[in-house]
Amino acid sequence: MEQVLNVVFSTAFLAAVLRVSTPLILPALGGLISELGGVINIALEGIMLIAACAGVLVSVWTRSAGLGLLAGLALGTLTSLVLAFFHLNLKADLILAAIALNLLASGGTIFVVYLVTGDKSSTSRLVSGQMPFLRDIIPTIADLPTIGPILNQNILTYAAFVLTAAVAFFLYRTRPGVHLRAVGENPEAARSVGIDVRRMQYLALILSGALAALGGVYLSMGYVKFFARDMTGGRGFIALAAIYLGARHPLGVLVAALVFGAAEALAIQLGNLRVPTQLVQIIPYAATIIALVLYAIAQRQRVAARQRKFRQAA
Amino acid sequence: MMQTAAPIAFDREAARRAVLAERRRSALIDLGVTLSTIGVALLMGFVAVALLGKNPFVAYEALLTGPLTRLGRTGRWLELATNLILVGLGVSIAFRARQFSLGGQGQMVAGALIAALVAIYVPLPPVLGVVVPVAVAMAVGFLLGLLPGLMKAHLNANEIVSTLMLNAIVLRLYDYVLTYFLKPEGSSTTRSLPVQPTARLPTFTELLGVDLGRFNLGVVFVVLAVVGVWVLLERTPFGYTIRMIGANEQFARYGGINTRRTIALAFAAGGAVSALAGAHLLLGVHGRLFLDFVANIGWDGITVALLARNHPLVVPLSGLFYAYLLVGGDRVEQQAQVGSELVQVIQAVIVLLITAQVLGDWIRARRSRAIPSQEG
Incomplete structure (x- = not known):
């Protein structure tokens, strides 16, 4: 137990939490926008995978991490555009179409990687670009005592925090953001006051795709420097859970993603302490289910309280 | 539809025929x-x-004729189809109620694991040797389906997230039990002991003396499951409520249907059938457990169910079709790189x-x- 506490209260652990939370925060923010727009994006997982793969391959090909990032972002966003087109124009079921895209991402990325490298498991033989860490921009930062390792994060980790604030601003302080939430709340009412529902839902899905794509690029070009088969490992789905645990608010979602990140970081650290890794790996998934139940119960009580108030008022 | 409303004198028989024709x-x-x-x-x-x-012609020749080029490959096709049809049926039950339970993969793994615990360590007489592990597996699959079902029905907890998380948990538990308990001492590969001989489903290769790979008597499960799920969905009050909820949940609730119970049980019933697929994989195909036992079959079952539009009588066709493509796909890789x-x-x-x-x-x-x- 003491060993565990030592682990949890170390700076290395804090740094690890930030590192592993990033690919949860970004897609969770994306998922939040889609959820508030009433078109929850289940394809986050696949979008991340496609962006991760495209980022690595393009950065290898062009020898530029920046172009890799752009390619990942572009392809991830394109994938969500396909989802939006199938759902909003071709009336496809949102969830089934997203499942199809996740399948496409899982098979398609390996198909392409196999063509390029002749290896089906990963691109580790290629030298991928990597997004810069803070150390690469401000070289002295890593030498700072204690906080150095914590501050020396990938710029996409910093982007995740900045984007949380940006998403909150967008959703609550801008016209399209408010319209987007109105559409998610009640599309008929939104339509009746002249809001273009389909356009807002396109926007919601595209933004969610772009954010998930950033998360994917971080995984393959920040967290590590290669693409591996199904490397997202369910993060796109844990991100969905973070939306509900975070009470559908950007700040809450950020905290929820950090909690899941902490659970994952703990699993990694405990794995070093000869605890069976399989059991430790269960922690984040079990935490997700518990969070889902707690959120659902809280939500029900909120509704019940509102109903009581309504009856008293009447 | 228009023409049935038009006549003034209402002809019941004609209306019935018209509806059936429209449905056809x-x-x-x-x-x-x-x-x-x-x-x-x-x-x-x-x-x-x-x-x-x-060369697309080489690739597609391999894809479209692969399973028929050798009897062993045909056996592989039918064996794979057996699995896919079973999972597809399991998935289709909850899908029919418009519940997106994605737990087929985990339910298969859990079914195989529990069946293995019985089939490896409990010596049983013939027939019972198969029936008991299968029954235990289905019971566990039922419970594993019931959990997200109850969460969805009573708390409106997102079933996609909960079933996916359960898949991940079950898979880790499987690895844990296999690595720390089922792997014999001193064995270098992570795999269990073989199941008892009485627990094996005989393969057609043994029965007929021709090489049909591991295609086995588990195909009987398919027949039973297809008929069972069809009766359940199309010929019982429970199936009717499932279909009602699938068509319009609110309408079903206003109509006095206990939607909560139906939804939870639809998840659970699907879990039982998916777990049956896991038991078949153990008792009929592999005979022992190893890492990555189920591979991707639970996921492919979702495609099979969707292709069949969740209709139990069409699932066998889509299962056969998709298994055919999968076996052909392996040939493509060998023939066309x-x-x-x-x-x-x-x-x-x-x-x-x-x-x-x-x-x-x-x-x-x-x-x-x-x-x-x-x-x-």
Whole structure:
């Protein structure tokens, strides 16, 4: 137990939490926008995978991490555009179409990687670009005592925090953001006051795709420097859970993603302490289910309280 | 539909015939759309292979004739189809109630694990040796399905997230039990002991003396499950409530149906059937457990269910079709140096196109406009 506490209260652990939370925060923010727009994006997982793969391959090909990032972002966003087109124009079921895209991402990325490298498991033989860490921009930062390792994060980790604030601003302080939430709340009412529902839902899905794509690029070009088969490992789905645990608010979602990140970081650290890794790996998934139940119960009580108030008022 | 409302004197028999005819037409349209979707997806794969500089004719010859080129491959096709049909049936039950339970993978793994605990360590007489592990597996699958079902029905907790998380948990637990308890001392590979001889489902290779791979008597499960699920969905009050909820949940609730109970039980029933697939994989195909036992079969079951539009009598056809593509895909990889994932991509395109309601609706709308003029 003491060993565990030592682990949890170390700076290395804090740094690890930030590192592993990033690919949860970004897609969770994306998922939040889609959820508030009433078109929850289940394809986050696949979008991340496609962006991760495209980022690595393009950065290898062009020898530029920046172009890799752009390619990942572009392809991830394109994938969500396909989802939006199938759902909003071709009336496809949102969830089934997203499942199809996740399948496409899982098979398609390996198909392409196999063509390029002749290896089906990963691109580790290629030298991928990597997004810069803070150390690469401000070289002295890593030498700072204690906080150095914590501050020396990938710029996409910093982007995740900045984007949380940006998403909150967008959703609550801008016209399209408010319209987007109105559409998610009640599309008929939104339509009746002249809001273009389909356009807002396109926007919601595209933004969610772009954010998930950033998360994917971080995984393959920040967290590590290669693409591996199904490397997202369910993060796109844990991100969905973070939306509900975070009470559908950007700040809450950020905290929820950090909690899941902490659970994952703990699993990694405990794995070093000869605890069976399989059991430790269960922690984040079990935490997700518990969070889902707690959120659902809280939500029900909120509704019940509102109903009581309504009856008293009447 | 229009013409049944028009006559003033209401002819019950004619109305019934008209409804049935309309339903037949609708099913035919669905069939046509599905088949053309498959055609389009295969064509896109063909073009993709050509664009990648590989010979698409070689690749597609391997894909489309692969399972028939040798009896052993035919056996592999049928064995795989057995699994896919079982999972597909399991998935289709909850899908029919418009509940997106994605737990098939975990339910298969759990079913196989529990069946193995019985089949390896408990010596049982013939027949019971198979029946008991299968029953235990189905019971566990039922419970594993019930959990997200209850969460969805009573708390409205997102079933996609909960079932996926349960899959991940079950898979880790499986690895744990296999590595720390089932692996014999001193064994270098992570695998369990074989199941008791009485627990093995005999393969047709043994029974008929020709090489049909590991295609086995578990095919009986398929027949039983198809009939069972069909009766359950189409011929029982419970199935009727499932279909009602699938059509319109709110309407079902206002109609006095206990939607919560139905939803939870639909999840659970699906879990039991998916776990049966896991038991078949153990007792009929592999005979022992190892890491990555289920591979991707639980996921492919979702495609099989969707291709069949969740209809239990169509699931066997779509299962046979998809297993055929998978076995062909392995041949493609050997013959044309194109990854077998080509099949997964084709699968995804098929599912994506099938979900696009517009095409079928458009044909239906055209037809219903055309009909009155014929009769009028």
